[in-house]
Amino acid sequence: DTGVSQNPRHKITKRGQNVTFRCDPISEHNRLYWYRQTLGQGPEFLTYFQNEAQLEKSRLLSDRFSAERPKGSFSTLEIQRTEQGDSAMYLCASSLGGISSTDTQYFGPGTRLTVL
């Protein structure tokens, strides 16, 4: 068990460019979550997957944002035409899921995005 990993750890981009982040969950985990965290705030839910199905998306996730989880393994989060307001820490978490009601979320180290 190597934990949740995210790449890259840091990304600096110019406004208007597209960026893509990757998350590798804990291997046996069925659920995968994306959050965004800005300075001084708690993480805000963006979307989550049960295996390869994207089951819920926040209203925060505008049409410039898209997330995928092909084959129910790793996930990618793409932001098109980045804006300065997109600057934040993007966090990924995974959980075991299934029929258990105890569904602890384990977080990755995050990807810090800076849009110039």
Place this chain on the structure above:
Amino acid sequence: GIQVEQSPPDLILQEGANSTLRCNFSDSVNNLQWFHQNPWGQLINLFYIPSGTKQNGRLSATTVATERYSLLYISSSQTTDSGVYFCAAGGGYQKVTFGTGTKLQVIP
């Protein structure tokens, strides 16, 4: 959606002191978790506790679901306890809403 409020927002403790952090939530929950975010930004899950009481070393947590609050107790605090403590709650088992956190500083 569910609202989550945490208090106090900031807390400074002398090493060795005890503290209680509070989380109030606006609706019934099936999912309540406490996290610690260390100074490097890593979120670590402390407890999954939608009801009842759990203990893990110097930390313990109690959730009174009928009264819509949860408490996190830190005893004999250490400098490594510094960071931000978040409560996250949800009505379902998946999506959770985070509070704004309690920033704890433990001084030697």
